[in-house]
Each structure stands twice: as structure tokens, then as C-alpha cells.
Amino acid sequence: MTRGRIAFIDDEKQLCEAAEDWLSVSGFTVATYQNPAQAMREIDPHAFDCVVSDLRMPGASGFDVLTHFRAADRDLPVILLTGHGDVPVAVRAIQTGAYDFIEKPYDADMLVTVLDRAVERRRLRIEIDRLHDGAGAPSIEDRLIGISPAIVALRSSVAQLASINVDILITGQTGTGKEVLARALHEFGARSAGNFVAINCAAVPESIFESEIFGHEKGAFSGAVAERAGKFEYGQGGTVFLDEIESMPLALQAKVLRAIQERTVVRLGSNRERPIDVRFIAATKTDLRRESEAGRFRSDLYYRLATVELALPPLAERREDIPLLYGVFARAAAERFGMALPQDMDLTGLGDQPWPGNVRELKSAAERAVLGLASPASPRRSRGQAGTLPDRVARFEAEAIAQTLRMTNGSTAEAAEQLGLPRRTLNEKIARYGLRGADSEAVEG
Template sequence: MSRGSIVFIDDEAELCAAAEAWLGVSGFAVTSFTNPQQALDRVDPTDVDCVVTDVRMPGLSGIHVLRHFQAIAPDLPVVLLTGHGDVALAVDAMRDGAHDFIEKPYDADHLVAVLDRATERRRLGRELSRLRRAAGGAELEDRLVGLAPAMDGLRQSVLQLADIDVDVLINGETGTGKEVVARALHDFGARSKGQFVAINCAAIPETIFESEMFGHASGAFTGAAGDRVGKLEFARGGTVFLDEIESMPLALQAKVLRAIQERSIEPLGSNASRPIDVRFIAATKVDLKAESEAGRFRADLYFRLATVELAVPPLRQRREDVPLLFNLFAANAARRFKLPEAAIPQLPAGLAASDWPGNVRELKAVAERAVLGMTRPSAAQERFLPAETLADRVARFEAAAIEAALQDAGGSTAEAAERLGLARRTLNEKIVRYGLRAPADPVR
């Protein structure tokens, strides 16, 4: 499988041949051009993961190449190859949308690292575009979003079970999306034309639980002026979703167990049994087997529900999905708040490695706050952002030291590099990485 599809543009044929050889060995599929106009005429941006182009070429410059692809494919990463005198131009180009720049003569391993980042960005961009196009669509991937193996396995299980009329117990921490899984089981199965009735077992007071679940006959209690259909009967032909079932009082669990076993109910105040045609899906955030063994949950109800169990993975076990989900939530928030595309932020540094105790729900809240510009957390919001790592502190110190050296050198990167004991190319890379720029001529 290719590491990515690369277009390499340079007017020097030897450089093109060397790039094709090295990148090909590294696993990339490479097409090179010595004539930039030919590249613009022949390259279909939908088939490409990244464009690498020299800045100074006869005819069309690399900046023209960048602007061409920005106009027809804004999400296609373009990497610029620059000489020493073009660093300032490349920095400006990055602010205008270039993905990165590499100073000649470049290190081949560094080029590969830059291309890996670019192709990953392209992959995430394509996935986000697909999700946007499919908004409201019926594809399971649009419901259970994620590229992690655990999510792929979960989607396969949902598709396998959707048409099988078996009760299911869904396990997962708060915020992982257990109800989304339950709705997918309903919507992609034969019961999709029936009702999906969600019942939060922790939210219904015990005094009215039987009436809500089983219904009641007229006169069953004071105020019961007429017959009322309960939620289980209302869901006929569809699905009943029992959320937070571990919160159901023990006294009521026996009555729910009977309804599940017999597929029939007796409304409050009635002697007549009524059949119910429903599928039961339950969800819990605790180990229900351990709860049953401890006597806090009926063991017979647990075994009746747990014919099939599905586990929804926490976000910390699928960290590769964090950037994708963040981008999706941020884009959705920007549309909902009627903000321009430019308001969609990048994932704040360090957040991908967070433990995410609130899981997908927490990530969504973080993305929405980022879209609204609330990037600095209040004391109550600190738990949503990871503590500053050692790498963060080193980077902050390094950026401040470079900025001070540039000021002391009057903007000369050559002099600043000498003061800092760095190679000039290394300094230029760090200037771009930290968003710095010399106040005067940056390449003297």
C-alpha cells in the first residue's frame, strides 16, 4: 500500500530523478515534472496527496503553482522548496496557505517526515469532506465515526446484529456514544420503521415508573382519567432502549425482567395481559456482571439482557480518531454558529494525548469552545486541557530565545544563528515552526 501520492516539480531533472528514487524506496508513489505548466495541465488534484514544488523556476514560479492548487483544491497540501534567499517568501506563503517549506539542499529524511505529515493532513481532510457530504445520510460510518480498529470492529458487529432480533447490552463509559450505537442497531435493522423509544432509567421517579413503562387503565389511581399506553407498548414493532439500566431500583427490575421474558405487559389497574413486539437494547456504564454478583443488580435480568454484549471503546483507546473527530465537531459548530470556514481551528497542541475522561462528549465541547475562540480555559474548564508537558515548556523557552536573538541581531538570521550556535537552515525551520519572523531582512 502506497505511503501517499506525491507530485514533485523542479526544473532540475537530476533533483527530480533523485526525489523519485528516494521517495519511491520510502514507499511513496511519485510523479515528477521539470515543466511546472505541464504539471498544472496534467495533475488531477483528487488523485494526489501532496505537491512539492521548487519556488524559483523559469516560466511559472512555485508561488504560481501554490495559487493554482489553492484555487482548485484548497485542502491539497503544497510544500515549497526554497533557496536561502527565498525563506522570507516561503514564510509568507505558509501564512497564505502553503503546508510547509524545505530549504535546499534538503535532508531526504526530513522531506519524508514533512510528506508524512502532509499526507496525514490530506487523509483527514478527505475523511472530513466525506462526512460533510454524507451529513444526514444513512451510512454507518457517518454514525460511528472513527478509523481506529476498535471502531471498525464495532461497526462490523452492529451490521451483523442489526437484523437479528436479539436483545443487546451495550457497555461503555459516559460520553462514548452508547445511544448512538443503539440507534444504529435500530436504524440499520428490520425494525427501523418502528419506534425507537429511549428510556433513561435514572430519570423516571419510582412512583410513576410502572405507569410510564406499562401504561395504566382508567381509574387505576387518582387522576387516571383514561387509559394510557405505556412506553413498552408504544414501541410496538420497534426498539426499547433502556439507558443507565444499572440505576433501575431492584424492586422494578423483576417487573421489567418479566416483560422482557414474556414479551407481554399488564397495564396498571388492568387484569388483561397485552403482547409487546419490541427489541430490548440496554446500556450501562458499569460492570453489570460485577454489580449482579455484589447483589446490586438482579443476576437473572443481567443474563437475560446480556445475550449479546457490545463494548464501546473510550476515546483514550482510540486516540488516532481525536483529530478527525475534533475537525468534524469544529466544522459542525462553525456551521451551527454561522461562522466562516476560517473560524475552524486546528486541534490544540497536546490534546490528542489527553486521557479524555468525558470521551467523545468532552471532545465535542472542547471543539465548540475552540470555534468560539474560548481557547484559554477558566478554572472550571482546566480539566478539558492537559497540563503543560516538558516538551511544551522547552518549545516555549526555545521560541523566546530565538525571538530575543533575532532582535539582538537586528533581524539577521545569519547572525542570530551564529549567536545561538545553530545551522542557519535549522534556525529558519524553527522560525516557521514557532510563527516567528525577524523584524528586518530575515535572510541577511
């Protein structure tokens, strides 16, 4: 697969030829245009991952190119090439929708780096749209979303195991999506026509556990005015999901073990064994082997369930999936709340967050962003947390630049001198931090 499909627009023939040679060697597919008006007529925005355009050209400017493609496809990244004197103009362009700007003469490796980020963002948004708009029955990719090796391997395991009548133990931290994985095993297997019965073992009171799980006969106890099938029977022909199985009391584990081994249940108040055709999937956030060795979980039940064990990785081990998941959650939230999806979401910085709550925390952050309660790139943290060190350094740097610009009445030359930065570097940082209001007017001085 190509590294990215790039449209390169510059009125200088030599620059077009040099860019085409270098980018093609680097693995990109490149189309060059020396006439910006012709480029705007001929380029199909859906056929490209990024547009690179010079800012000053005869006939049409880089701003015209930006405006044209923003109207045609808002998600298509547009990068502007600028001369030194055009940097303030390029900063304004970024604030109005350009993906980035690169000052001429540019370093070829730097261009490749910026293009890689732009192409990644473009493809993430396309994948989000595909997942949202996909027609027909859902696929495994729609249920287990991600491009990381761990998730790709899990999807392969689901495809292999879904129709095999074997019990499975799912392990993973809280919030990693254990029930989503269990439902995928059910939905894409031979038992999909049957019920998927989810039981949170920590939420069922011990006093009614047997009645809930195995059912009861009429008159079995006070208040049992009619017979009732338990959850194991209700799962006939389908799947029973035992979530947080480590929370099941030891006294009940023996009875559940017998039901799983024999595939029969005996209702309370009855002596008759009732056969059940059920597949069991259990999930735990603890190490059940250690729990069984410590006597807190029955080892025989552990070995019965762990014929096949699937481990769900935390988000910290699948960071390449974070922007994609975030975008999918944001779009679903916007649809559910009846709100517009924020157009300025920057998905590229999300992988740097720690996400201790895993997918569940990421989903909450996406929903808050849609509601306008948090910045997409800076999910709200719990009280007392100041963010990672890079976050704090970035905030300090942005505040220092804004303060210096105010002190120099907006002169970037003076501000750069006071801060000990090259003017080009300062302008790049102004653009990166999106300084607006008085600061954005000041950078033109």
C-alpha cells in the same frame, strides 16, 4: 492502496528523477514536472494528495505554484523546497498557506516523513467532506465514524447483529457514544421502521417509573384521567434503549426483568398482560458483573441483558479517529451556527490531548473552535490544568524564541547563537510556532 499521490515540481531533471525513484520505492505514486507553468496547467488538484515544489524556478516560482493550488483546492497541501538563503521566504509562505518547507539538500527519509503527515491530513479532510456531502441514505460509516481497528470491528458487529432479534448490552465510559451505537443497531436492522425509545434510567423518578415504563389505566391513581401506554408499549416493533441501567433501583429491576423475559407488560390499574414486540438494548458505564456480585444490581437481569456485549473504547484507545471526528463535528457546528468553517484548523495535533470526556468533550471543543472560543489544536482545558508536559515545553520554547528575537532585533543568526541552535533548526521552529507580527518581520533580517 498507494501511500500517497505526489506531484513533484523542480526545474532540475536529476532532482526529479531521484525523487521519483526514492518516493516510488517508498510506496508513493509520483508525477514529476520540470516546467512549473506546465505543471499548473496539467495537474488536477483533486487527483493528488500533495504537491512538492522548488521555490526558485525559471518561468514561475514556488510562490506562484502555492497561490495557484491554494485557489484551485485550498485543502491540497503544498510543500516548498528551499535553499538556505530562502528560509525566511519559506517561513512567510507557511504563514500564507504552505503546508511545510524543506531546506535543500534534504534528507530523503525526512521528505517521506513530511509527506506522510501531509497525505494523512489530506485524506482526513477528504473523508470529512465525504461524510458531510454524502448523498442518499446514511451508511454505518456515517454513524460510527473512524478508521481505528476497534471502530472497524464495531461496524462489522453492527452489520452482523442489527437484524438479529437479540438483546444487547453496550459498555463504555461516559461520552464514548453508547446511544449512537444503539441507534445504529436500530437504524440498520429489521426494526428500523419502528420507534427507537430512549429511556435514561437515572432521570426517571422512582415514584412514576412504573407508570412511565408500563403505562396505566384510567383512574389507576389520582390524576390518571385517561389510559396511557408506557414506553415499552410505545416501542412496539422497534427498539427500547435503557441508558444508565446501573441507576435503576433494585426494587424496579425485578419488574423490568419480567417484562424483558416474558415480552409482556401489565399497566398500572390493570390485570391484563399486553404482549410487546420489542428489542432491548441497555447501556452502562460501570462493570455490571461486579455490581451484581456486590449486590447492587440483579445478576439475573445482568445475564438476561448481556447475551451479547459490545464495548465502546475511550478516545485514548482510538487516537487515529480523533482528527476525523473533530473535523466532522466542526463542519456540523459551522453549518448549525451559520458560520464559516475555520480554514486554518490543524487537525494533526489533536491526538496528543487526553480527552477524558471522550467524544462528547471532543465535540464541545470543535464547537468552541468554530465559535472562535478556542484554538482547534489547543482545546480549552478546565481551570487549574496547565496542559500536558509537551504542551508546556512547547509554549516555553515559543516564548523563549520570541523573546530572543526581540532582544537581537530580529537577527536569526544572533538568536540561534544565543539559544545554542543551528540556524536552520531555529527557522523551522519559528515556522512551526507561527510567530507573527514583529517576529515574522525579524526572521528576514
